[in-house]
Structure formats: C-alpha cells, structure tokens
Amino acid sequence: MIKKMQLPLQTMNLVLGFMVWVIISALLPFIREDIPVPADRVAILTAIPVVLGSVLRIPLGYYANIVGARVVFIVSFIALLFPVYLISSASTFTHLVIGGLFLGIGGAVFSVGVTSLPKYYAKEKLGLVNGIYGMGNLGTAVTTFAAPVIATQIGWSKTVQLYLVLLLIFAGLNVFLGDRKEVMVRTPIMEQIRGVYKNDKLWYFSLFYFITFGSFVAFTVYLPNFLVTHFELAKVDAGLRTAGFILLATLMRPIGGFLADKFKPLFLLMGVFIGLTVAAILLAFSPSIGLYTVGCLTIAVGAGLGNGIIFKLVPLYFNKQAGIVNGIVSMMGGLGGFFPPLMLSFIHSVTGQYAIGFMALSQVALASFIIVVWMYFQDKLSVSSKVFNSTGQGILVTDPNGKIHAVNPAFTALTGYTEEEVVGRNPSILKSGRQSKDFYTEMWTEIAERGSWQGEIWNRRKNGEEYLELLTINAVKDETGDIIHYVGTFSDITEQAAAGRATARTT
Numbered sequence: 001m002i003k004k005m006q007l008p009l010q011t012m013n014l015v016l017g018f019m020v021w022v023i024i025s026a027l028l029p030f031i032r033e034d035i036p037v038p039a040d041r042v043a044i045l046t047a048i049p050v051v052l053g054s055v056l057r058i059p060l061g062y063y064a065n066i067v068g069a070r071v072v073f074i075v076s077f078i079a080l081l082f083p084v085y086l087i088s089s090a091s092t093f094t095h096l097v098i099g100g101l102f103l104g105i106g107g108a109v110f111s112v113g114v115t116s117l118p119k120y121y122a123k124e125k126l127g128l129v130n131g132i133y134g135m136g137n138l139g140t141a142v143t144t145f146a147a148p149v150i151a152t153q154i155g156w157s158k159t160v161q162l163y164l165v166l167l168l169i170f171a172g173l174n175v176f177l178g179d180r181k182e183v184m185v186r187t188p189i190m191e192q193i194r195g196v197y198k199n200d201k202l203w204y205f206s207l208f209y210f211i212t213f214g215s216f217v218a219f220t221v222y223l224p225n226f227l228v229t230h231f232e233l234a235k236v237d238a239g240l241r242t243a244g245f246i247l248l249a250t251l252m253r254p255i256g257g258f259l260a261d262k263f264k265p266l267f268l269l270m271g272v273f274i275g276l277t278v279a280a281i282l283l284a285f286s287p288s289i290g291l292y293t294v295g296c297l298t299i300a301v302g303a304g305l306g307n308g309i310i311f312k313l314v315p316l317y318f319n320k321q322a323g324i325v326n327g328i329v330s331m332m333g334g335l336g337g338f339f340p341p342l343m344l345s346f347i348h349s350v351t352g353q354y355a356i357g358f359m360a361l362s363q364v365a366l367a368s369f370i371i372v373v374w375m376y377f378q379d380k381l382s383v384s385s386k387v388f389n390s391t392g393q394g395i396l397v398t399d400p401n402g403k404i405h406a407v408n409p410a411f412t413a414l415t416g417y418t419e420e421e422v423v424g425r426n427p428s429i430l431k432s433g434r435q436s437k438d439f440y441t442e443m444w445t446e447i448a449e450r451g452s453w454q455g456e457i458w459n460r461r462k463n464g465e466e467y468l469e470l471l472t473i474n475a476v477k478d479e480t481g482d483i484i485h486y487v488g489t490f491s492d493i494t495e496q497a498a499a500g501r502a503t504a505r506t507t
Contacts, residue, residue, distance in 0.1 A: 002179050003120055006069070007132060009177050010113040013073050014136025016170050019143045020080055020106035020163055021049055022220060023087060024096060026147040029228055029235045030156040037093055042225060045093075048100040050217060053107025054334025061111030061327030065185035069116035070178025076109050077171040081164060088160035107334060110136070114326040118315055119183050124261060127312030131257025134250075134307055140220050141246035148224075148239040196325055201317050204371055205310055205325075206332035208269065211368055212306030214336015215276065215299055215361070216249050223296070231289050241293075245300045252304025259305070260312035266376040268309050273369035275302040280362035284355045307333075394469075398486045402426055405485065414469075414492055416462030427488070432466045434458040443473075447486075451475045456493070468494045 024031070025046040031037070037045060064072050083102035090096050113133045121129045151159045196202050223245060227238035259268055279298035282291060310329065318325040347357045394411040398404050404422045412418050415430060422429065435457060446453045454472045461467060469490040476485040 002177065002181075005177050006120055006179055007117060007129065009173065010069060010073070010117060011133050011136050013077075013170060013174065014110060014113055014133060015139035015142065016166055017076070017080075017106040017109040018136055018139030020084060020139075020167070021053055021103055022140045022143050023084070023103060023147065023160055023163065024049065024100050025220070025224060026144045026239065027151055027156045027159065028225055029238075030148065030151045031090075031096070034156075035090060035093060035096065037096070041093070045096060045100060046222070046225070048097060049103040049107065050334055052101055052104025054104070054331045056104060056108035057111040057331040057334060058324070058327035060108050061115045061330070062324060064112040064115040068179065068182040068184065069112050070174055070180060070182065072112050073109060073174045073178065074171050076105050076112075077167045077174070080105050080167050084160060084163045084167065088157050088164075110334075111327045111330045114311055114314075114330065116182060123315060126315050127257035127259075127261035127265075127308065128254060129257070130311040131254030131308040134253040134257070134311065137216065137246065137250040137253065137307075141243045141250060144220065144224065144239050144246060145243035148236050152236065193324060193328075196318060196328075199318075201375070202325055202328060204375060205313060205317075205329050207371070208273075208306065208368055209310050209329045209333035210336035211276065211361075211365060212272065212303045212310065212336075213330070213333030216246075216303040216307065217334065217336065219296065219299060219303075220246055231292075245296055248297060249300040249304035249307075252301050253308040256305035256308025257312055258308075260309045264376075265309050265313050265316070266372055266379065269306065269313075269372045270369055270376070272302045272306040272309065273365045273372060276306075276365035277362045277369065280358045280365060284358035284362065286353060286355060393489045393491050396422070396427060396488050398427065398488075400483050400485070402486070414461075414467075414490070415459075421462075430459040432458040432460040434466070447473055447475055451477075456497075467492050468497050 028037070028042065028046065060072055060076070080103070083099040083105075086095060087099035087103070090099060113136070114130055117129055117133055118126050147156075147159055150162070220242065223242040224235075224238045227233045227241060228235055233241070256268070256272075275298055279295045279302065282295040282298075286292075287295070311326070314325050314329060343357055343360070347354060389408055391408065392410055394414040395408040396404055396411055397406045404425055404427060407417075407419050407422060411422075417429070443453050443455070452472065452474045454470070456468055457471050458466055458468055470493045471488060471490040473486055473488045475483050476487055478484050
C-alpha cells in the first residue's frame with residue numbers, strides 16, 4: 001500500500017515545492033508596493049531562487065538514493081520554513097534576496113522524485129510515471145494564480161505565512177506515508193559522476209532540458225511582471241494568464257512522457273525544437289497581445305512535451321546511473337530558468353525591447369534540433385554497428401572493385417585474419433584453390449543479374465586449414481542504382497557437411 005502511495009505523494013510534494021519556489025515572482029507586484037525594488041534588480045530578485053534550486057538538485061537526487069526520498073522531503077520542507085518566514089516579515093530588499101535564495105530548496109526537490117520513483121515501475125512505463133510526477137510543476141501555477149488573489153484580500157505578508165502551515169502538514173504526511181523501505185543505492189557521488197561525465201549524451205540532454213525546462217521557468221517568473229508593465233494588464237489578469245501558461249505546459253509533460261513510451265523519443269524531440277524555434281521568432285517581433293499569447297502557448301506546449309520526453313530518455317541511456325544523471329540534467333534545466341530573465345532584462349535595458357533575446361532562444365532551439373537529428377541517425381548507425389559486431393556469422397564488406405572495406409569480429413574468429421591484415425586486400429587471400437575459374441565466373445554473373453548469390457565454397461584460414469563455408473553475397477546499391485558495396489556473410493559448415501556425408505554412407 002505504501003509503495004502505491006509514492007507516486008501521488010511525491011507528486012504532491014513537488015507541487016508544494018514549486019508553490020514555495022515562485023512565491024516572490026508571483027507576489028512581486030504587491031511586494032514592491034511596500035519594499036523598494038529598483039527596476040534593474042527585478043530580474044535578479046526573481047531569478048535568485050532558481051540558483052539554489054538548480055545547484056541543490058544534484059545532492060538532493062544523490063541523497064534520495066542514500067537515505068530515501070522520505071527523509072529528503074521531510075528535511076527539505078522543514079528547511080523551507082526559514083526562508084518563507086523571513087520573506088513574510090521582510091522589510092528590505094536584502095531580506096528578500098536572502099529568503100529568495102533559500103526558496104531554491106523548493107525547486108531542488110524535483111530531482112528527488114525522478115530518482116526515487118523509477119524504483120517502483122517497469123522501464124517501459126517510466127516516461128508516463130516521470131511525466132505524472134513532473135506535473136508537480138503545477139505548483140507554480142497554483143501560486144501564480146492563487147497568491148495574488150489571496151493577497152488582495154489579506155495582504156502579501158499573511159499570504160506568504162499560509163505556506164508555513166502547508167510545509168508543516170506535508171512534512172507530517174511524509175513522516176507517515178513515505179516509504180521507509182525504499183531501495184537504497186550507496187555508490188559514492190564522485191564515482192557516479194566519473195562514470196557519466198565523459199558521455200556526450202549527458203551534456204546533450206542537459207542542453208535540451210536547459211532549453212525546455214528553462215523556457216518554462218523563465219516564462220513563469222518573467223510573465224507576471226512583463227504583462228503588467230508592457231501590456232498594462234491588471235495584476236490579477238497577468239497572474240491568470242501566467243497560470244494558464246503554466247497549466248498548459250504542465251499538462252503537456254505527462255503527454256510527452258506517454259508519447260515517448262509509445263514512439264521514438266528523439267523523433268518527438270525534433271518536433272518540440274522546431275515548435276520552440278517558430279514560437280520564439282514570433283515573439284521576437286513584439287506582436288500584439290493576441291499573437292503574443294499564441295507564441296507563449298506554443299512555448300508552453302513545446303516546453304511541456306520536451307520536459308516529459310527528456311526524462312524518458314535519461315533511464316534509456318543511463319540505466320545504472322539514472323540518479324546522478326537526473327540530478328545533473330535537472331540542475332541544468334533549473335539554470336536554464338536563471339539566465340534568460342537576466343538576459344532579457346539586460347537586453348531590454350540596452351535596446352528597449354526583447355526581440356534579440358527571443359531571437360537568441362530561437363537560434364539555440366534550432367541548434368538543438370540539429371543535434372537531435374544527428375543523435376537520431378547516430379543511434380541508427382550504432383544499432384547497425386552493434387549488429388555487425390555481435391553477429392555470429394562472419395561478415396566482410398568490399399568496395400565495388402572488390403577491395404575489403406571492413407570485417408567483423410566473427411570474420412577474424414573464423415578465418416584467423418585480423419581487420420588490419422585484410423582491409424584494402426582482395427578476398428582472394430581466402431581462396432583454397434578447390435573451385436575452378438568457371439565457378440567464380442558463374443557466381444559473379446548471377447550477382448550481376450540478381451544482385452545476390454548463395455552457395456557452398458571451400459576457403460582457407462590464415463593457418464592454412466581448409467574449411468567449407470555457406471556464403472551469401474549481396475550487392476548494395478545507392479539511390480541511383482550504382483553498386484557501392486558487396487557484403488558477404490558466411491558460416492563454417494565443415495562439421496555439418498562431414499556429419500551429413502557419414503550419415504549418407506551408413507544408410
């Protein structure tokens with residue numbers, strides 16, 4: 001029963017963590033009425049919670065394996081009591097900065113669930129499971145929508161104090177409903193990092209999540225204040241629109257995970273980055289509120305789908321190191337939410353508009369699309385390579401002129417010749433001399449007419465031993481019909497042939 005509770009419990013934990021994470025950005029229009037916040041420091045203040053929320057994801061994901069998700073969630077919620085109380089009683093910009101920094105713990109708990117929950121489900125369901133857990137992003141929508149509404153009734157300070165009650169309640173829920181018997185993984189953190197940091201896919205996934213989750217966080221913290229100042233919307237209206245963005249992105253996350261369970265994740269990710277590229281270009285032209293809404297909602301769909309797809313990819317490529325990789329990838333995503341608001345604020349202060357910032361997003365998304373395409377075809381080549389190297393049949397590939405281009409390990413095992421010894425030479429080095437010239441003439445005539453040939457042939461190993469092989473030769477043609485390779489596959493049938501002859505003699 002406790003094990004079945006972990007997905008809903010940890011998802012609700014993430015909802016609360018994200019609710020706390022964005023308190024300042026959601027209530028900033030109200031806070032600025034009481035505490036002077038210079039315009040050039042608004043972006044810094046809204047981005048500060050993202051810093052610790054990103055950096056802490058690696059140790060929190062690691063300790064979720066060491067002591068279990070239950071303990072990490074309890075400690076995190078108790079630790080959040082301090083910054084939430086400090087913000088509720090803040091009277092200076094410095095108070096907000098200190099409190100905002102430690103609010104990052106709320107965002108860091110994301111890596112706890114993506115590390116813990118895969119222990120409870122089969123690999124083919126992890127896309128959907130991580131997608132459902134990722135719906136905890138909805139916490140940002142809850143705060144963005146509800147906090148301004150409540151603040152208009154009781155004031156922003158008392159609104160923040162309500163979160164103290166929620167943190168205590170959820171700390172208690174984890175005490176009683178958290179899994180005390182979760183499987184622990186105690187591999188030292190540095191050993192885990194050394195095992196993955198040279199893998200280029202780790203950094204590709206980090207870049208992808210930097211863009212998708214970074215876009216989600218950046219728009220979450222940037223939209224409320226931007227809509228008020230740029231389009232002169234009411235604060236509650238701006239909060240509602242931002243909540244809609246968050247809700248759509250959050251709902252797309254499990255859909256992205258589900259689709260990644262059913263279809264090729266990399267192919268889906270191509271569509272995500274094309275969508276982000278087009279949407280960012282649209283936003284770069286500073287359109288009306290209508291077109292701006294279309295662009296933002298497209299960003300929401302792309303970011304949400306991408307977030308779900310990426311956390312399906314991680315356990316596919318990093319089965320044994322999923323915990324540390326989840327921490328690193330999610331950290332990069334969090335940092336992706338830190339830099340764009342600062343960049344947009346700086347660009348706006350210099351140029352008076354946000355166009356260059358959105359164009360930069362479009363170009364980074366386009367570059368990511370190109371990388372995903374490259375990874376997709378690299379994977380296909382990798383599969384072909386694994387088949388080529390692992391098959392038990394000997395394989396040799398020649399160019400159209402008959403010079404050996406490549407051989408597989410089984411070729412070496414069967415013939416005794418290494419790849420270095422045969423590449424660039426003619427397969428005639430294997431000839432035993434038993435077949436006549438007419439035999440080879442008929443064989444190549446059939447290949448020319450039909451594109452393939454199969455039959456038995458005597459060849460000689462490197463040590464001089466003769467053996468009978470079953471050989472198949474196929475001509476490989478390009479799109480224009482020209483032959484670019486010949487591929488020969490063979491197996492040693494000497495013993496089977498001898499056994500067959502012995503059986504024939506006895507009968």
